[in-house]
Structure formats: C-alpha cells, structure tokens
Amino acid sequence: MSKINVYDELQKRILSGDYNIKMRLPTEEMLIKEFDTSRYSVRKAIKQLVDDGLVYSVKGKGVVVLENTLQSQKLNLNLGKIDNLQALNANQILNRKTTIASFKLIIVNEKISKKTLFPIGTPIYLIRRIRNVNNENLALDINYFNAQLIPDLTKEIAAGSIYQYIKDNLQMKIAVVKRQLRIEPANESDYKYLSLKDSNCVGNMISLAFNDDGKQFEYTESHFIPDNFVFNQIIQF
Amino acid sequence: MSKINVYDELQKRILSGDYNIKMRLPTEEMLIKEFDTSRYSVRKAIKQLVDDGLVYSVKGKGVVVLENTLQSQKLNLNLGKIDNLQALNANQILNRKTTIASFKLIIVNEKISKKTLFPIGTPIYLIRRIRNVNNENLALDINYFNAQLIPDLTKEIAAGSIYQYIKDNLQMKIAVVKRQLRIEPANESDYKYLSLKDSNCVGNMISLAFNDDGKQFEYTESHFIPDNFVFNQIIQF
DNA sequence: GAGTGGTCTAGACCACGGT
DNA sequence: CCGTGGTCTAGACCACTCC
Numbered sequence: 001m002s003k004i005n006v007y008d009e010l011q012k013r014i015l016s017g018d019y020n021i022k023m024r025l026p027t028e029e030m031l032i033k034e035f036d037t038s039r040y041s042v043r044k045a046i047k048q049l050v051d052d053g054l055v056y057s058v059k060g061k062g063v064v065v066l067e068n069t070l071q072s073q074k075l076n077l078n079l080g081k082i083d084n085l086q087a088l089n090a091n092q093i094l095n096r097k098t099t100i101a102s103f104k105l106i107i108v109n110e111k112i113s114k115k116t117l118f119p120i121g122t123p124i125y126l127i128r129r130i131r132n133v134n135n136e137n138l139a140l141d142i143n144y145f146n147a148q149l150i151p152d153l154t155k156e157i158a159a160g161s162i163y164q165y166i167k168d169n170l171q172m173k174i175a176v177v178k179r180q181l182r183i184e185p186a187n188e189s190d191y192k193y194l195s196l197k198d199s200n201c202v203g204n205m206i207s208l209a210f211n212d213d214g215k216q217f218e219y220t221e222s223h224f225i226p227d228n229f230v231f232n233q234i235i236q237f
Numbered sequence: 238m239s240k241i242n243v244y245d246e247l248q249k250r251i252l253s254g255d256y257n258i259k260m261r262l263p264t265e266e267m268l269i270k271e272f273d274t275s276r277y278s279v280r281k282a283i284k285q286l287v288d289d290g291l292v293y294s295v296k297g298k299g300v301v302v303l304e305n306t307l308q309s310q311k312l313n314l315n316l317g318k319i320d321n322l323q324a325l326n327a328n329q330i331l332n333r334k335t336t337i338a339s340f341k342l343i344i345v346n347e348k349i350s351k352k353t354l355f356p357i358g359t360p361i362y363l364i365r366r367i368r369n370v371n372n373e374n375l376a377l378d379i380n381y382f383n384a385q386l387i388p389d390l391t392k393e394i395a396a397g398s399i400y401q402y403i404k405d406n407l408q409m410k411i412a413v414v415k416r417q418l419r420i421e422p423a424n425e426s427d428y429k430y431l432s433l434k435d436s437n438c439v440g441n442m443i444s445l446a447f448n449d450d451g452k453q454f455e456y457t458e459s460h461f462i463p464d465n466f467v468f469n470q471i472i473q474f
Numbered sequence: 475g476a477g478t479g480g481t482c483t484a485g486a487c488c489a490c491g492g493t
Numbered sequence: 494c495c496g497t498g499g500t501c502t503a504g505a506c507c508a509c510t511c512c
Contacts, residue, residue, distance in 0.1 A: 056413050056447070064412070065451050068445070117305045175293040175295070175301070175303075175473070178471050178472075181418065181467065181469075182463075182464070183464065184464060185435075185464070199437060199438055201420065203420045212295045216303075226420040226421060226438050227419070227422070231417065233416045233418075234414070234416075237411050237412055237413070
C-alpha cells in the first residue's frame with residue numbers, strides 16, 4: 001500500500017465538508033497514527049492548508065476549519081503564477097490576441113532607472129503589448145527586460161509568451177515576482193490602446209521579477225481596464 | 238551570552254548590504270555553527286526571509302539574496318494587519334476622521350446572503366463609514382458584522398475602531414482575513430460620499446474576516462478613491 | 475491537570491547544481 | 494564527484510486553552 005499524501009487527503013475532506021460539523025481537524029497525534037507518518041509531515045500538510053486559507057491553527061486548542069471554505073475558495077483562485085495576463089479572470093476566454101504596440105532596445109537613463117530599479121546604462125528591451133480578449137483591449141503591458149539577462153528578444157517572441165522563451169530557450173529559472181497594484185487615472189496611451197469605454201481609470205500592476213541568481217530581469221507595468229481582474233490576499237494574524 | 242535571533246541578525250545584514258557582493262547567504266551548516274543552534278532554527282529564519290521577499294532558496298545551490306532589496310522593500314510596506322483603513326498609504330496622516338453615514342441592525346435576506354456568505358436570517362449590523370483624511374473623503378467602508386458574534390455595537394464604537402472593541406471588549410481573536418480587490422465604476426453612494434474629483438472609478442476591497450473558532454464574523458466592502466492606496470504581493474516559484 | 479499546537483534538537487537520506 | 498538545500502524521522506520540552 002502506497003502512502004497517500006496527507007495534504008491532498010485533508011484538503012479533499014475539508015472541501016467535501018467532512019470536518020464542518022465539529023469545525024476541527026483531528027489532532028496532530030491522531031493524524032500521525034492515521035497516516036502512519038511523522039509529526040513533521042503532518043505539520044507540513046497543515047501549514048499548506050493554513051496558507052490556502054482553509055484552516056487556522058490555534059495553540060492549545062487545535063486546527064480550526066474556516067467557514068464557507070467552498071464559497072470563499074472562489075475568492076482565492078489565485079492569480080496564476082506565470083504570465084501577467086493571467087491576472088485577468090481566466091474563465092472561458094474564447095479568443096485572445098497579443099498585439100505589439102512598440103518594440104525598442106534602449107539604454108536606461110536616470111529617469112527610467114528610478115522607476116525600474118535597473119542601473120543607469122543597462123540595455124533593455126522596452127516592449128508595449130496590447131492584450132485583446134474577445135475583441136476588447138483589456139490590458140496594456142509595458143515591459144522592461146534587461147537585455148543582458150534576456151538577450152535576443154524579437155517581436156515574434158513578444159507576440160507569444162516571453163516567459164515561455166525565458167524558461168524553454170534561455171533555461172533561466174524565475175524565482176520571485178514582487179507585485180504592487182494601484183489605481184490610477186488613465187493616461188494618454190491608455191486611452192489610445194485600451195477599451196476603456198466611459199472609464200477614466202486603470203488598474204496598474206507593477207511587477208519586479210527576479211531569477212534564481214537574485215538578479216532582477218524585468219520591470220513591468222500592466223494597465224488594466226476596470227471590472228476585469230481581481231487581486232486576492234490571505235492575511236494570518 | 239544570550240542567544241541572538243538568527244532572523245533579525247540575517248535581515249540586518251542583508252539590508253545593510255553585507256551579502257550583496259556574493260549574492261549568497263552562508264550555507265546552513267555555517268549558520269548553524271555561527272549561531273550555535275540547530276538546523277531547524279536556521280531554516281526557520283531563512284523561511285521568514287524568503288517570505289519577506291529578501292532571499293530565495295535554490296536546492297543544490299544556496300540561498301540567494303535578491304537585488305534591490307532596499308528599494309523594493311518600499312514596495313512591501315505591507316498593508317497592515319489591523320483595520321481596513323490601513324490599506325491607505327499611512328505616511329504622515331495629519332488629520333483623520335471617521336463619520337458614520339448609516340448604522341442599522343438588519344436581518345440577512347437572500348440577496349445579502351449571496352454576497353456576504355452569512356446565512357439567511359442572521360442578524361447583522363450594517364454600517365457605512367466615511368474615512369476622511371486631511372479633509373478628503375478617501376474611503377467608504379460598508380461593514381456587515383454578525384450581530385451574534387459582535388454584539389452590542391454602537392455608533393460610538395463604530396466611530397472609533399471596531400477591531401479594538403472586538404479585541405479588547407469582546408476578547409475575540411481575529412484569525413484570518415481573506416481579501417479581494419477589484420476596480421469598479423463608482424456607484425451612486427460613492428459619488429455622494431467620496432472625494433472622487435474627476436474620477437469615475439473606485440477600488441473595491443472586499444474582506445471576509447474569521448475568528449479563531451473559524452466563524453466568519455465580518456463582510457466588508459471598502460470603496461477607495463484612486464491614487465491613495467497600494468496592494469502588495471510576493472509570489473514564489 | 476490534561477491535551478493541544480509551537481519550538482527545538484540530533485540525526486539520516488534524497489535531489490539537485492556545479493566541477 | 495562534492496556540496497547544497499529539501500524531506501523526513503524520533504524524541505523532548507514549552508506555552509496555551511479549557512475543564
């Protein structure tokens with residue numbers, strides 16, 4: 001009999017409501033016995049469930065199952081881990097298209113350096129891409145890629161997935177992405193490129209991406225039209 | 238000689254640039270020796286640094302220090318852990334005021350239940366509060382508190398901090414808050430209560446709060462005017 | 475006081491990166 | 494191959510909750 005994964009099994013039970021009545025998980029000791037494993041493994045699984053926002057550990061009390069796990073899970077279809085466009089609601093997108101609005105190789109000056117955190121003098125690809133879904137221009141991505149770390153970019157690559165290129169062709173590992181979201185008045189190019197309709201604001205998601213050498217290889221601003229994306233967060237106290 | 242905290246010490250060194258040149262932390266074994274502690278404690282400290290977005294662990298390679306830690310830390314003055322208003326940029330707020338726009342005790346109907354996830358029939362306090370900072374109405378909070386879990390609310394309490402009341406008077410522990418942020422067209426009450434100026438959009442931060450029994454005691458929508466708050470996130474791959 | 479999760483130690487083996 | 498971080502086990506003690 002092969003060992004089953006503690007996390008998968010507990011998640012399944014929680015989501016199917018097996019623990020809803022008493023609002024508690026079995027104690028660590030009971031889980032150790034049931035799954036015939038060590039305390040380390042049980043605690044690792046519980047830690048994952050806590051990160052998912054399904055349960056909460058209380059010292060001296062037990063592991064509490066949060067209410068409305070099923071419904072509030074919908075809140076938590078986390079904006080994926082890959083491409084920036086995935087910040088959009090990815091449900092049944094029928095027809096998506098990427099258009100290159102501009103593609104340049106430039107050198108970082110003081111102004112750009114201040115914004116992107118790239119050192120002055122760094123060569124970078126500056127790419128503006130329009131994300132069209134079902135005939136609406138939902139997002140304008142303004143990418144700054146360090147050309148020393150991400151060399152030989154072309155319009156053709158940019159029309160597809162640059163992240164795919166980074167992983168498959170350059171075999172570079174993406175380690176961490178830091179993001180900040182703000183709401184801003186739409187600027188000239190937002191009006192030009194986005195299907196803003198009556199809105200005069202955009203969401204601006206700023207991303208800094210780092211590879212596994214700790215080097216920042218990307219600064220990106222994604223300008224989104226309202227009503228088309230969500231941003232989730234779980235805070236533990 | 239009392240033991241120093243591994244996390245605090247490593248964080249201090251990273252932020253002061255001690256490891257920037259080689260972009261690596263010492264190996265776990267070296268840290269175990271230096272701090273005269275167990276591998277568990279060293280790994281716990283590193284885990285915290287990873288969560289802070291300061292470093293990244295790579296198997297077979299080491300713990301890599303991310304570039305621009307100081308600058309991108311600014312990105313990461315995480316929207317605090319307490320009251321919803323802290324989603325605002327909290328720098329040097331001179332003069333803040335809360336005004337109660339409405340205060341009602343109502344019973345959850347089907348429509349409200351669908352939105353708030355409270356069961357139909359639950360008594361709730363429905364409170365609308367205007368957050369005024371330096372003579373601008375920056376946010377409109379629409380709170381739904383389960384009146385069985387948060388009893389005896391008054392306008393006076395609501396004019397101050399309800400979270401303070403929950404913790405100090407009710408001695409209830411807040412366990413988890415799940416949040417979702419969207420951008421929406423401003424509605425009638427947004428125009429009425431907020432200093433929107435020319436903008437016709439608001440940020441809408443939806444919060445579900447749970448106590449340490451796993452019960453959801455709050456559903457809140459915070460409507461913010463643009464340009465006045467940020468939302469941060471760190472994603473590990 | 476009994477039972478719970480949180481911290482910590484000591485040790486083993488595995489999987490991956492770079493030489 | 495060696496050195497790295499990742500996983501896992503077994504066991505001890507601490508801090509908190511609740512009766």
